[in-house]
Amino acid sequence: MTYSKPAPARAAITPAGLMFLAITSVGWGFNWPVTKYLLSELPPLTMRGSTGVIGAGLLAALALFSGQSLHVPRALWPRLVLAAMLNVALWMALMGLALLWLPASEAALIAYTMPIWASMLAWPVLGERPNLLRVISLVMAFAGLASIMGGNGFAASVEKLPGIIMALGGALGFAVGTVLAKKLPLNLPPLSAAAWQIGIGCLPVAIVGLLVEHADIGKLSNLGWILLFYSTVIQFCVAYVAWFAALARLPASVAAIGTMAVPVIGVAASAVALGEPLGLGQIAALVFTLAGVVLATRS
Numbered sequence: 001m002t003y004s005k006p007a008p009a010r011a012a013i014t015p016a017g018l019m020f021l022a023i024t025s026v027g028w029g030f031n032w033p034v035t036k037y038l039l040s041e042l043p044p045l046t047m048r049g050s051t052g053v054i055g056a057g058l059l060a061a062l063a064l065f066s067g068q069s070l071h072v073p074r075a076l077w078p079r080l081v082l083a084a085m086l087n088v089a090l091w092m093a094l095m096g097l098a099l100l101w102l103p104a105s106e107a108a109l110i111a112y113t114m115p116i117w118a119s120m121l122a123w124p125v126l127g128e129r130p131n132l133l134r135v136i137s138l139v140m141a142f143a144g145l146a147s148i149m150g151g152n153g154f155a156a157s158v159e160k161l162p163g164i165i166m167a168l169g170g171a172l173g174f175a176v177g178t179v180l181a182k183k184l185p186l187n188l189p190p191l192s193a194a195a196w197q198i199g200i201g202c203l204p205v206a207i208v209g210l211l212v213e214h215a216d217i218g219k220l221s222n223l224g225w226i227l228l229f230y231s232t233v234i235q236f237c238v239a240y241v242a243w244f245a246a247l248a249r250l251p252a253s254v255a256a257i258g259t260m261a262v263p264v265i266g267v268a269a270s271a272v273a274l275g276e277p278l279g280l281g282q283i284a285a286l287v288f289t290l291a292g293v294v295l296a297t298r299s
Contacts, residue, residue, distance in 0.1 A: 017249030020242040022261075027239030029108075029265025033273045034227045034235075035096070036104035041224045042217075044096035045209030051228065052092055052202025055236025056195050062237065063191035070192050079184045080196060086177030088201025093208075094170035101163025103276040108266035109144060109289045110167040112259075116140075117175035125179045137294075144288035147281050190244045198236065260290055 038047055060070060072080060098107050116137050123129055186193050209215070220228065267286055271278040 014249045017246050020246035021250060021259075023242040024239050024246055025259060025261040025265060027234050027242065028259075029262045030269050031231060031235045031239075032104040032108045032266035033270040033276075034230050036099050036107075036270065036274060038224060038227050038231065039096070039099055041220055042215050042228075043209060043213035044100060045093060045205050046213050046215040047209075047228075047231075048092040048096040049202045049204075049206025049209050051232040052088065052198050052236065053206050054232050056199030056202060058233065058237050059191055059195035059198065059240065062241065063189065063195055066191065068189035068192045070195070072188065072196060076186060076188070079180075080186060080188075080193075081200060082184075083177050083181060083186060084197040084200035086173045086180070088197050089205055090173035091170045092202055093205050094166040094173070096205075098163040098166040098170065101160050102167060103270060104274065105267040105270040105276050105278070105282060106160075106285065107163065107167050108263040108270075109285050110164065111171050112263040113144070113168075113289060114171045114175050114178070117172050118178045121175055121179045122182075125183060137291075140288050140291050144285045147285035147288060191241075194240055194244075260294065263289065 035048075063070060095107065095111060098110075102110075119137065188196070264286065267278065267282065270276040
C-alpha cells in the first residue's frame with residue numbers, strides 16, 4: 001500500500017531499490033500471520049486501530065526529523081479525510097474483522113486483488129477504458145476467489161462468507177481510494193501524507209474498538225507484546241519508509257509488481273507459523289490471484 005506519488009517511469013533499477021522493495025514485501029507479508037495471531041489475544045478493532053494511531057505518531061515524528069512539513073492546506077482537508085477513510089479506516093476495520101472468519105493466507109490473497117479492482121474502477125472515474133488484459137485479469141481474480149470459496153467444500157465456504165465479503169470490501173475501498181487519489185491528488189510530502197492518513201483513518205477504528213470491545217492489555221503474552229511491536233513499528237514505520245525509498249529508486253511498474261510478493265510471503269508464513277492449510281485450493285487461489293494482478297499491472 002502507498003500514499004505517495006509514483007516514481008518516474010524512467011527511473012533506473014538499482015540494487016538499493018530492490019533491497020528496499022524486499023524489506024517492504026517481507027514486512028507487510030509477515031504482518032498477515034502476525035495480525036491473525038494477535039486476534040487470539042486482542043479484539044480486532046482495538047488492535048488494528050491502536051497500532052495504527054501509534055504508528056502514525058511515529059511516522060509523523062520521522063517526517064519532522066527528515067525535514068518534511070506536517071502542514072495541511074485548508075483546501076486539502078476534505079480529500080485527505082476521504083482518502084483516510086477509504087485507504088485506511090475501511091482497510092483496517094474490515095481486514096481485521098475478516099481475519100475472524102478467514103485464515104490469514106486467504107485474507108491476504110483477497111486483499112491483493114486491489115490492483116484489479118482499481119483498474120476496473122479507472123474506467124468510470126478516470127475514463128481509462130479496460131483493455132483485454134484487464135478483463136482477463138478480472139476473470140482470473142474471480143477464479144482465485146472461487147478457489148478460496150470452493151477449496152474446503154460448500155459448508156466451509158458458507159462459514160467463510162462474512163470474512164470474504166469484508167476482505168473484498170476492504171480491497172474495494174482501497175481501490176476506490178487509489179483511483180480517487182489520481183483524480184484528486186494530495187500534494188503533500190510522502191511521509192506526512194502517510195502519517196495523516198493512517199492517523200485519521202485509524203483513530204475512529206480505535207475509538208469504536210474501545211467503546212464496543214473489551215481489551216485486557218495486561219493479559220497480553222510475551223509473544224503478543226513482541227508481535228504488537230512488530231505490527232506497530234515494523235509494519236507501519238520500517239516497511240513504509242522502505243516502500244518510499246523503493247519508489248524513489250525504482251520504476252513505478254517494477255515497484256507495483258514487486259508488492260505481489262506480499263501475499264506469497266503471507267501465505268507461506270501463515271502455513272509455517274500458524275499451521276494454516278496449503279492445499280490445492282490455496283495454491284490454485286495463489287496462482288489465479290497473482291496471475292490476475294500481473295496482467296492488471298502489465299495492461
